[in-house]
Amino acid sequence: MSTGREGFAEPHQSRREGVPQAGDVGKDQPSRFSDAPVAYIISAGLLGSAFVALLWVPSYAHLTPALVGIPFFYWYSLLWLVINSGCQLVAYQLLVAGPRRRRMRATSGTSGTRQPGSQP
Amino acid sequence: MTLDGVALAVFITLFALVTVIGFTAGRWRRTAPLNTLDQWALGGRSFGGFVTWFLLGGDLYTAYTFIAVPGAMYALGAVSGWFAVAYTILVWPIVFVLMPRLWSVSHKHGFVTPADFVRGRFGSRGLGLAIAFTGLLALMPYIALQLVGIQSVLQVMGLGNGASGFEQDLPLIIAFVILAAFTYTSGLRAPALIAFVKDFLVYLVVIVAVIYIPIRLGGYGQIFSAVEAHANAAAATALAKHTTSTFALLPSAKSYWAYATLALGSAMALFMYPHSVTGVLASRQRETIRRNTVALPLYSLMLAFIALLGFMAIAAGIHTTNSRLAAPLLFRAMFPSWFAGVAYAAVAIGALVPAAIMSIAAANLFTRNIYREFIRPSAKPSEEAQVSKIASLVVKFGALAFVLGINTQNAINLQLLGGIWILQTFPSIGIGLFTRSLHRWGLILGWLAGMVYGTYEAYGVSTATVPHFAGSIATIPVIGQTGYIALTALALNLIVTIVVTIILRLSPGTVGTDVTAPGDYVVDLPDTTLAPLLELAGTEEGARG
DSSP: OOGGGHHHHOOOOOOOTTOOOTTOTTSOOOOOTTTOHHHHHHHHHHHHHHHHHHHOGGGTOOSOSOBTTBOHHHHHHHHHHHHHHHHHHHHHIIIIIHHHHHHHHHHTTTTOSOOGGGOO | OOOOHHHHHHHHHHHHHHHHHHHHGGGTTOOSOSOSHHHHHHGGGOBOHHHHHHHHHHHHSSHIIIIIHHHHHHHTBIIIIIHHHHHHHHHHHHHHHHHHHHHHHHHHHTOOSHHHHHHHHHTOHHHHHHHHHHHHHHHHHHHHHHHHHHHHHHHHTTOSOOSSHHHHHHHHHHHHHHHHHHHHHHTTHHHHHHHHHHHHHHHHHHHHHHHHHHHHHTOHHHHHHHHHHHHHHHHHHHHHTTSOOSOBSSOOTTTHHHHHHHHHHHHHHHTTSHHHHHHHHTBSSHHHHHHHHHHTHHHHHHHHHHHHHHHHHHHTTOOOSOGGGHHHHHHHHHSOHHHHHHHHHHHHHHHHHHHHHHHHHHHHHIIIIIIIIIIOTTOOHHHHHHHHHHHHHHHHHHHHHHHHHSOOSSTHHHHHHHHHHHGGGHIIIIITTTOOOSOHHHHHHHHHHHHHHHHHHHHHOOOSSOOSSOOSEEEOTTTOSEEEHHHHHHHHHHHHHHHHHHHHTTSGGGOOOOOOOGGGGSOOGGGOOOHHHHTTOOOGGGGGO
16 A cells, blocks of 8 residues: 555644535534534443443342343343443434534535545 | 264365355455555455444454353353453444544555554554554464364364374364465455355354254253252352352352453453454445444344353253363254254354454554564565565464464463453553553553563463463452453553653653644545545445445
8 A cells, every 4th residue: 555655754734623624525524522512422421331331240240130031140231232232323323423414414505525536 | 072974064065165255255346456455455445334344243253252252151151251241242332432533544544554553643663563563462362262263163073083183183274274375365355255154154053043952951041040050069069179169150249350350351452453453444434333333233142142052051961171162062962963064164164254354464564564664664565465465374374383282271261361462552552542642652661561461460370270371360459359461451551651651741852753633533535545445435335236
């Protein structure tokens, strides 16, 4: 991969957060914390919940209540597998899919999709 | 064990099929010759959501899943076995947070390995070398674990029980030569394509196993009753001998810390491995990874069911002193020969895919971060690809020697041992993705402290039969509980890193140059500077074709 090495020589200046840059329009720029603090805080709580639940071992290292003969410890772990997957789905909607839909609505009819050849 | 002809015939047929796929995979989705690292090692960075899901799954669910975890459940129970379920749940939120940033910055700057990123981020060749060295070291026992997985099914099929040492190892060596050859010719496309076959076989075997075996054993209630009786008997025997039982149905007050630290440490370690990063970087778009983390827990569910095979082996009255044979012996006892053959093939192919990806990742590390950085800085892309191919062979044969040379009964420990080392790269990679406020020399010294402490502690773990490296948990200083050595070493690593950082902040001239900009961590495909990729940029759904 020869082209990528250009990055090492490039001088850089930090791009200012939230300020649209030339060429930014219409691409999937994921949202940043400052754009949607509530979404970030809710997502952090959702993603963190599985850590609290599963690492707090004394809270679930019990035999009962058993579910169809499976001790609590085992089925409760699997329950968190499902809950965590749901949490990630909600976080994905909040942080990625939702903002993308809003951007699409905001830019539809103005700039449209970028042409492949338009790279600087 | 006696030779099972039918099972062996089925096994060889499926293995031959995979071999053909492996050799023809080089032509799949090919847009350029395979003589650059991007093409050989990252499949042209062109994989969409569907392929990435298979590739990451194929990457992460390995012989660890099929051999080591059921073996640990069979021999030791909840703490050393079931923690893997908590671990494979917790890994996905971590991926969700870290990996999109790594994808973006890697695409922007053409990073292929985690060491590339660290070198660019902190402007330190030494730190890059430390990260590359750790990756190579940690991958060796992990690749060896895959070989142990293949060896286990071959052994249960009745192969490799010959009198001489060479006769015993010949089938394993043949399987391995095939793996090495198709990885050499086809690169990452081979395991990516074989992952489809692997997943089909694995799902088939797992679904049949978790429905059919419990029916034969009288249901999950019966299985857990049998395990409870087994645990009580083990405790009674141990009491009579004035020792404590090593088998546990539930974590006890003494092992809460061990369970939690094994789960957390393993989860934090997994995506520091170079091969996991390879799987991430081969995807075509930033959000492919994040969206996949919603569906990837399906693999975790599968892992949980496979873990329970260890308990089913107890309930089925399987007796072996070699715990890594528990799952294959259960298949042999429960399934008709032809389906046992399918199950063995699923395990063996399930080990081949990650072994191929791991050896490609290890080879990349060597080429990019050691060969080009320190030996031949002027290497051309085609030369890099050639060196990587050869390095992938060397790494694989190194791992093979590892398996043939050491005691591999406690197979899960091979993975945990790698975890101790690779977790010491977390401050540079995981924290480095968000901030470069840690000083590069602090990171090097912290890494050194963590590596030395972790290795020393692991070396000191012994059992009656194994003098060194017998396990990966030890007493945590200060807290006084037993826990996973990897996390204790990481804590020491962070303390050293932070203290050195605070001291060196007094002389700001020593901070290296950062080639990355804050915006680089959030770019998605249309903003990358990789011109050839623009031709591949289409809708996500296009990847399914």
